[in-house]
Amino acid sequence: xxxxxxxxxxxxxxxxxxxxxxxxxxxxxxxxxxxxxxxxxxxxxxxxxxxxxxxxxxxxxxxxxxxxxxxxxxxxxxxxxxxxxxxxxxxxxxxx
Numbered sequence: 441x442x443x444x445x446x447x448x449x450x451x452x453x454x455x456x457x458x459x460x461x462x463x464x465x466x467x468x469x470x471x472x473x474x475x476x477x478x479x480x481x482x483x484x485x486x487x488x489x490x491x492x493x494x495x496x497x498x499x500x501x502x503x504x505x506x507x508x509x510x511x512x513x514x515x516x517x518x519x520x521x522x523x524x525x526x527x528x529x530x531x532x533x534x535x536x
Contacts, residue, residue, distance in 0.1 A: 451514075454529045458521040459514060468498040470517040 444450040451459040459469040468488040476495040479485035484504045488496035
């Protein structure tokens with residue numbers, strides 16, 4: 441985790457971002473296609489500004505998501521983003 445863009449907590453795997461916790465308490469993360477549809481259709485989340493085309497979901501209030509579910513979503517986001525790293529980057533991070 442690094443602090444970027446003022447005081448947002450930005451969660452990265454190598455150089456790639458997989459989640460962001462904003463100062464306002466809003467939380468955005470990379471979602472699978474299925475999770476993106478499920479979360480945005482039912483209204484618990486919404487397409488993340490600027491990142492919706494990449495299937496990012498924004499939660500304005502984390503209270504709408506159970507702790508176990510958010511942990512699963514974060515793990516999934518981490519896996520999806522890690523898969524996009526180069527072999528060299530994965531090896532450097534001990535993910536090879």
